[in-house]
Amino acid sequence: MTAAVLDHDSADAHEEHPTSLRIDSRKLAIWTFIGSECLFFAALITTFVIYRNSHATGPGPKDVFEVPLVTAGTAVLLFSSFFVVMALNGAQEGNRKKLLLWLSLTVLCGCFFVGMQVYEFTGFMHKGMGYSTNLFATSFFTLTGFHGTHVAIGTLWLGTLLKDAYKGRIPPNKALNLEIAALYWHFVDVVWIIIFPVVYLMSLFAK
Amino acid sequence: MATAALDPAHATSPKRSVLVDWLTTVDHKKIGILYGASAFIFFLIGGLEAEVIRLQLMKPDTHLVSPEFYNQLFTMHGTTMIFLAVMPISAMFFNFFVPLLIGARDVAFPRLNAMSFWVFLLGGLFINASLLMNAAPNGGWFGYAPLSSRQYSPGVNMDFWALGLQILGIASLAAGVNFFTTILNMRAPGMTLMRMPMFVWSVLVTQVLVLLSFPVITIALVMLTADRNFHASFFSYNVAGGDPMLWQHLFWVFGHPEVYILIMPAFGIVSEILPVFSRKPLFGYSAMVFSMAFIAFLGFGVWSHHMFATGMGPLADSFFSLMTMLIAIPTGVKIFNWIGTLWGGSLQFKTPLYFALGFIAMFIMGGLSGVMHAVAPADLQQTDSYFVVAHFHYVLFGGSIFSLTAGAYYWWPKMFGRMLDEGLGKVHFWLMLIGFNLTFFPMHFVGLLGMPRRIYTYPSGLGFDGYNMASTIGALTLGVGFLVFIYNVIRTWRTGAHAPADPWGGATLEWAIPSPPQEWNFAVEPTVTEKDALWAMKRAAGVKVLPEPPLVSGKGIHLPSPSWWPLFTSFGILIFMVGIMVKGETHGFPFGPISVFGVLLTAFSIFKWSYQPVDHPTSH
Amino acid sequence: MSTQSVAHDQPHASGGKYVQIAVILFVLTALEVALFEVSHEAGPTGFGALLASHFVVILLALSALKFWFVAMFYMHLKFDLKVLRYVFASSLLIAVVVISALFVLFTYNRTLWWATGVWK
Amino acid sequence: MRYLHVPRPWYRPVGLLGALAAVLVAGCSGPYPQSTLEPRGDFAAMVDSVFMTTVYLAAVVFVLVEGALLFVLFKFRGKPSDADPKQIHGSTVVEIIWTIIPAVVLAVVAVPTVRTIFATAAVPATSPDGQPPLKVEVVGHQWFWEFRYPDLGITTANELHVPIHRTVDLRMKSADVIHAFWVPQFAGKRDVFPNRETRLWFTAAVTGEFPGACAEFCGTEHARMDFYLMVDSAAAFTAWVDRRHADSTMMYTGAPKHAADSVPLASMDPKVARGKQLFTTKTCVVCHSLSAMNPFKDQIGPNLSGIGTRKMIGAGWLPNTDENLREWIEHTQKVKPDVLMKGLPPISDDEAAALIAYLRTMR
CATH class of the missing domain: 1.10.287 (Helix Hairpins)
Structure with a gap:
């Protein structure tokens, strides 16, 4: 949420001269926020690893996880990272068509990923794995739900930027508006880069 | 945009009622005052709770309050003092003075700054509202599971705590991002990192600690909330094999850095005051910076020294013992450097110096008892006894509060344009020093004599009686001390002498501008050439005190415009949390309609906020 | 901007x-x-x-x-800018080190390995 | 700007001295049966020795540093009109010196610290009296302590009997929330958890009665979760164990070893007989056992074997007088709010007296 707030809100009262580090405050802020987020996800992932095998009651990883589906989700998220970087490229070059094309693809990817997660969670419910069925389920849903919320917020954020881009409000000198959203989006992606092997593959592999 | 042609009316904020002005302000100085005022009220509430605790413990087998209420009192006292008093009083100084000290017009994100404050205030009111419902948190400020689980705390008490701290965490994290960015990116030309005032360094280090430790407690609180409200069992062993120990680890991974979050700003304030009143620069500037950074870094590697009694095994005990002792080295360096600053100086005994010296003297004692805790076997005897209570009050009261009070006397003229009364200030100091030592020094003894913490009463015959009586008398003395302070504030408000721009012969930039500062801080942006920027300017001009700076019209100065959205965003967050407490679950969906409304309000406010122009519309 | x-x-x-x-x-x-x-x-x-x-x-x-x-x-x-690298890398470092230490400590904490005579 | 009076030099430290004096006066109120400073066993003695090392070092550091601070305050007083002093920015040599000195002091503390950590970690294999350590299982409850002796087959509560010179090997857990077991004169604290075992050990060097307490906040009545450590001579301990066995055997086999139970109900003192009946009809028996041997595991209330002669009731807190026992039985929730002993059928003074008479026969 902090990240979204930073968009459009750098009011350094003295733009007359460059900032001390010669970068826009918003960019520094989003990196600071990302640094802080590392600790959020580190705590969540550790909790999951600790409770990964606590599924005496109800289904465990091997009963519910579907590698193909999640691999698809992972691929989509990776692609979206590529797409958004291309969109940023377009924005910086002032190429509105390029910007619109890649940015819409990114937003689509975001929607697809969230959809994948909803589908996945629904499937788990049908297999008898609710939020509080066992600790494995609880920590899984908490971790991936937290990540999914990040993806959803990112998708909304990029969506508003898509609207801006469509209206021509992201000229090259405002490409930074997209850049900070993209940084956030990449971070969400790298978190999934960790979650995919640690949560899915390793849990399935254990024992 | 660097627009020269501005609506001149804008710069003087016309046509807004006083109330609207304060509710929508994005001026870091006003936000600072708001922080200070609300935090001081919370401080008084927390102090009142402490006085009741002391009255209850004055004599053995007292029945002034019920055990249940006593538990609420000490939980609220700890929570209030840490999260609602010391942190936000520090935040008052961050807000008011960081931009002034680095020569900036405002913080990097003024509206985010306003949101931090409103979220903090609403969070604080939320937690304290529990007192009105006679359902205040009662599981200790550390909220150990499984005592804090639904099974053993069935009421809403710990919901107030868990949700309230999450609200406050949002405020701290937002402020952390904001001040980290501000300090790194908004410094006046020429102010390199190693020319920054020590207070600014302390804020920077504090914000790093906030940014890296608050996420961990947030996650822990989310899991506790899930345990309490959504049938999870992260920390409840009996349902599905959850482990209460995980809570302790997560809590202290946050909890130890939190201790430094409380003390670092105090280091910074004292490091500003001592040079000014000894008329001599800070001794060993870079050693001070590095020791602070080192303390902060080590602060992440010592959390388990709060858990020696859990039986972690000799390897872990030794590791955390040694790491903790290591922290004493940079801390010692800081104390020696402060004394080195005074050495050979020309000490001007004004009230701020009194409190700063009190800080050093008391903090030494807190540090020494801290080393005793680092000795793990000895800590087995001391932890959870009154010895620990004595130790951390020497650090948090003798340290933080003495220093924050010093800061209040030091910076009051700059904030409000009037001088606090010196005589009353010194009365305040002596009452506080005597009261403080009378309260907490005996606690060392009574702790070593075997009095556990957090007990609502104790039997006679264990030798506790005299010490407790002394502590209670001391606590009442402390209370009188703060009444003197309040009287001083009121008197100064009405009849205090007007403050010049530079009453103390200051070393830093804030003393170069009028007291109180005008909305835009610096009419002309300062250029910094060395440490102690103002002293350098005075030396260059060959004067002891610069001529009084003229008030300017502010025409053409570009300022961020006020906004309602930070306030609305904060309400959205509050409503979301209230929704979780009121209705934990609806047909398997964890959030009730109130929470959904809160999320929508937050999202809507942020959306509007994002598209609201940063500056006054006419300036575009 | x-x-x-x-x-x-x-x-x-x-x-x-x-x-x-x-x-x-x-x-x-x-x-x-x-x-x-x-x-x-x-x-x-x-x-x-x-x-x-x-x-x-x-x-x-x-x-x-x-x-x-x-x-x-x-x-x-x-x-x-290098400073961004430092910000990210140091946060990541603290996250990895602290959380791994927590994990190890927590796991060993569940055993009584030291009380069974190893250290005598 | 108004510059107020400068306090006379002599009166500056008076505040602190006054505080110290008050503390010393207040301190004259011994004895201190729960003191960590008077170790009565090996574990506590080791801890005390390393603690005192730090105290002496800390005292030296304290005097030197606070002394330096005071010296500076008197020596370098300035007047507003004084010229600026020499502007010194620091000294690398001095700073290196005062980085090294604390490091050395800490090293002096660190060595005995680590040694003591390892020395106290594991239970010694044999006791000073040559026997293997006495195993005791400690179970913390909201808000009382349960003690089981697995090798002796007996259970008791709130009074831990141990023989002198025999190392006690405590294996501890909790029935509900986290508590901490603490007998300051014998050992440091150790937390007890619901889901894992923790260990602690000590060897008592003197006989006597020593108070202990719960040191981890555990809910409403945390303050009233005390207990007594009874260090007996070897003979007294054996007698105590025999007594527990005898009482309990009688209860299961009917063997006439106990004054109250050797006689049939009809020929018993009618008051005691009524008390015995009431113990069942007033549902006491649901939560409490009067037998030290083979009681139900995880019983809700404390085991009451030998309650007639225990030193304290209400978890090591109220003296075991008839008056206190009556108050406890009739108005438990008033005496100790929130304990689980609630929702009982009302008990009249008469009935309480009968119950007490019966309980007093449990020796």
């Missing part, structure tokens, strides 16, 4: 570079899944078993590599 005046525009990678990275990321992910499948189906001996015995290490190495590529190129850390 006058970003032009802010001299932050370090040279960024080109579109072609981004495509290359995308391919690498895709291949690495495929490798992860392949590693998982091979290890999962592996018999007691042979190459599969070798992979299986180092499954966690290889998997974490592959992920770290992907992480590095995204952070360095897509997030421009390679081209951008």
